[in-house]
Amino acid sequence: MLKKPETLFVLGYMLLPLLALVSAIVGLTMIxxxxxxxxxxxxxxxxxxxxxxxxxxxxxxxxxxxxxxxx
Known part of the structure; x- marks a missing residue:
């Protein structure tokens, strides 16, 4: 499943960057x-x-x- 280019596209370009942005916002809010x-x-x-x-x-x-x- 993690070898498919479509799955890796969703993870690499959509899901993980969005989670990084959300966690950065949460971290700054906590600070x-x-x-x-x-x-x-x-x-x-x-x-x-x-x-x-x-x-x-x-x-x-x-x-x-x-x-x-x-x-």
Missing amino acids: LGGNKIVGIIVLVVVTQVFTFGAFFAVRARKAALLQESDS
């Missing part, structure tokens, strides 16, 4: 609201996980498309 430590953790760790996941999905999609065109 401005007074929860500085938890907000920084959410902003740095959770946002980066979603961002790197999106990059991984885009790279995996590119590799799957190249492999599909070679066959």
